[in-house]
Amino acid sequence: MPYTLVGNFNIMLRGTPTTAANYLIKQLPKATAFINSKFEVVHVSDRWITDFDFGKRNVLGKSIFDLFDSVSDDLKELLESCLMGSGGETGVERFVDRSKKERWFEWTNIPWFDDKENIIGIIIQAEEVTARILQSEKLKKLELLLQNKSEVAGIGSWEYDTFTQQLHWCPTIRKIKGVADDYIPTAEEAINFYKEGYSRNTIAMAVENAKNNGTPWHEKLEMITADGREIWVIAAGKPLYRDGQYIGLLGTLQEITEHVNSENKIKESETLLRTVIDNLPLNLYIKDRDSRKTLVNRAECEYLGVSSPEEILGKDDYDLYDKEIADISRQEDLSVMRSLTPIYSRETLNVTSDGSATTFLTSKIPLIGKDGRASGLMGISLDISNLKRQESELRNLINVTSLQNKKLVNFAHIVSHNLRSHTANFSMLLDFLKDEKDEAEKENILKMLTAASNNLLETLENLNEVVTINTNVNLDKKPVRLYERAHTIVESLSGFLQNADAKIDNRICPDLDVKVVPAYLDSILMNFITNAVKYKDPSRPPQITLTTEKKDNYIVLGIADNGLGIDLERYGEKLFGMYKTFHENDEARGIGLYITKNQVEAMGGFITTSSEVGKGTTFKIHFNDKD
Numbered sequence: 001m002p003y004t005l006v007g008n009f010n011i012m013l014r015g016t017p018t019t020a021a022n023y024l025i026k027q028l029p030k031a032t033a034f035i036n037s038k039f040e041v042v043h044v045s046d047r048w049i050t051d052f053d054f055g056k057r058n059v060l061g062k063s064i065f066d067l068f069d070s071v072s073d074d075l076k077e078l079l080e081s082c083l084m085g086s087g088g089e090t091g092v093e094r095f096v097d098r099s100k101k102e103r104w105f106e107w108t109n110i111p112w113f114d115d116k117e118n119i120i121g122i123i124i125q126a127e128e129v130t131a132r133i134l135q136s137e138k139l140k141k142l143e144l145l146l147q148n149k150s151e152v153a154g155i156g157s158w159e160y161d162t163f164t165q166q167l168h169w170c171p172t173i174r175k176i177k178g179v180a181d182d183y184i185p186t187a188e189e190a191i192n193f194y195k196e197g198y199s200r201n202t203i204a205m206a207v208e209n210a211k212n213n214g215t216p217w218h219e220k221l222e223m224i225t226a227d228g229r230e231i232w233v234i235a236a237g238k239p240l241y242r243d244g245q246y247i248g249l250l251g252t253l254q255e256i257t258e259h260v261n262s263e264n265k266i267k268e269s270e271t272l273l274r275t276v277i278d279n280l281p282l283n284l285y286i287k288d289r290d291s292r293k294t295l296v297n298r299a300e301c302e303y304l305g306v307s308s309p310e311e312i313l314g315k316d317d318y319d320l321y322d323k324e325i326a327d328i329s330r331q332e333d334l335s336v337m338r339s340l341t342p343i344y345s346r347e348t349l350n351v352t353s354d355g356s357a358t359t360f361l362t363s364k365i366p367l368i369g370k371d372g373r374a375s376g377l378m379g380i381s382l383d384i385s386n387l388k389r390q391e392s393e394l395r396n397l398i399n400v401t402s403l404q405n406k407k408l409v410n411f412a413h414i415v416s417h418n419l420r421s422h423t424a425n426f427s428m429l430l431d432f433l434k435d436e437k438d439e440a441e442k443e444n445i446l447k448m449l450t451a452a453s454n455n456l457l458e459t460l461e462n463l464n465e466v467v468t469i470n471t472n473v474n475l476d477k478k479p480v481r482l483y484e485r486a487h488t489i490v491e492s493l494s495g496f497l498q499n500a501d502a503k504i505d506n507r508i509c510p511d512l513d514v515k516v517v518p519a520y521l522d523s524i525l526m527n528f529i530t531n532a533v534k535y536k537d538p539s540r541p542p543q544i545t546l547t548t549e550k551k552d553n554y555i556v557l558g559i560a561d562n563g564l565g566i567d568l569e570r571y572g573e574k575l576f577g578m579y580k581t582f583h584e585n586d587e588a589r590g591i592g593l594y595i596t597k598n599q600v601e602a603m604g605g606f607i608t609t610s611s612e613v614g615k616g617t618t619f620k621i622h623f624n625d626k627d
Contacts, residue, residue: 034112083119107124107125108127110123157173159248162248163247167186176253177193193224238251282382284299286379287377287379291333293315300312325351345362358385359383478515482513497529501542502532502536503542504546508546514623517602524599527593527595537616544559553624557621564613603624607621
């Protein structure tokens with residue numbers, strides 16, 4: 001087309017006067033130059049001057065090679081051959097204008113004939129194609145970049161033309177599937193590369209849905225290569241349309257076998273790790289910087305009473321424990337994460353929202369990130385509640401054993417002293433009986449032996465009661481309403497109290513319960529109230545006051561009287577001794593306070609005494625309200 005237009009123009013110029021011809025050339029719409037056989041410029045169009053940025057520079061008579069110092073050898077050969085009669089040849093040349101901007105032009109050359117058909121030069125037309133060249137280079141670079149990325153990432157592309165029913169694979173796909181470069185695939189063969197079963201069925205349905213419904217696909221599937229290897233791939237594709245008409249499919253294929261194998265190994269490791277931490281006899285958890293739990297094991301879930309970790313994850317200690325416990329835990333967390341110093345085997349007490357308390361040996365270890373700061377912490381807690389209980393029981397057992405050893409030694413002294421006294425008395429009376437001749441005196445000695453026997457029996461009964469109290473380790477303590485129990489005892493002693501003109505002031509709190517062995521409580525109340533009457537001051541009627549108070553883990557029963565009083569400096573250490581009496585009283589046996597003290601101590605309590613001679617005595621019985 002360009003050659004025909006320029007050729008016709010060449011013919012038209014032959015019959016045109018020179019001046020008119022020059023004017024006509026200047027107005028040509030394309031950049032046009034006429035050069036003679038010496039390659040010198042004879043005529044140029046204004047467009048030539050403009051396109052090549054010559055400005056006011058005179059180009060006529062100048063060699064084309066001087067005007068364009070970057071003319072390629074290929075163009076020189078075309079121009080020379082054009083003088084020899086060949087024409088219509090085109091070429092693309094680079095041109096740098098005065099602003100150093102690179103531009104591209106397509107040159108068309110034909111011979112310039114005179115009116116006798118002699119070649120007198122060359123007619124050159126140039127058209128700027130910079131945009132086309134740059135776009136072409138951009139596309140080439142893009143294709144090269146995509147090809148390199150495809151090779152690096154192992155992603156291959158394919159295209160299926162429904163009109164020709166041809167399937168094109170790029171080299172990467174051929175490499176993935178293990179086929180030769182000259183292998184020509186069909187659509188059916190392409191599907192059959194996928195592993196029979198789920199993978200093949202999935203890809204077949206995906207292709208049909210794309211064809212019929214325009215649905216793209218992106219699937220992770222298994223494939224069998226031409227050489228029999230089982231691999232994993234990501235298969236993706238979508239339908240192609242032209243003017244709304246389905247014309248084929250376009251897709252990619254990427255091998256991800258190593259990635260899948262790595263994922264499987266990671267999952268196996270995670271499963272193994274999860275199995276290990278879930279079967280540890282420890283509570284294990286991981287917290288973030290805000291002390292929110294991001295991982296917990298089965299033991300931690302069971303401790304918090306949940307069936308699934310999801311019920312705990314994302315929660316902090318304030319969501320799970322009392323505020324007091326949560327505050328302590330949060331301060332520990334902050335200290336560990338700020339100092340990057342672990343806490344090891346710290347004994348802590350946790351109280352859950354339902355009120356249950358557990359003692360733990362807790363370790364907290366900071367998890368340090370790449371920036372050197374703590375990203376969170378790992379906590380390990382060992383439930384030692386049973387050990388603490390056993391430790392407490394062992395300590396109590398040691399204390400009880402120590403106390404019982406002391407009591408045993410004391411009891412042994414008492415038994416030895418009392419039985420020795422009774423034995424000596426029996427021996428002496430028997431000697432008297434053996435030597436006595438008077439029948440009346442013998443009768444008197446027999447009466448004395450009978451009395452001694454009764455005294456020995458009473459002593460043995462008292463000793464047996466003490467042994468029973470001290471050996472009964474499984475005391476059945478029950479909550480008893482103290483006021484009502486005291487009222488009952490007072491009623492049962494009403495005749496005894498009335499006979500002594502004794503008054504009882506019961507100030508015990510009416511709704512107060514105390515954990516005791518009911519029989520022991522009755523004995524304690526009976527002993528202290530009757531003792532207060534027995535050891536009354538003859539100058540005034542007995543006045544007995546019963547009071548209660550709570551002190552630490554004890555309920556304290558106070559029994560105060562206005563009797564004779566006791567000189568505690570003189571008798572304090574012997575006050576609760578067996579068979580110890582401190583007043584001239586025929587009914588005094590010295591066993592009541594001893595038994596009472598043993599009963600109170602057997603229930604985990606103790607007795608304190610304050611007294612002033614001539615004013616009275618106050619006993620305070622401390623009942624253990626905790627155990």
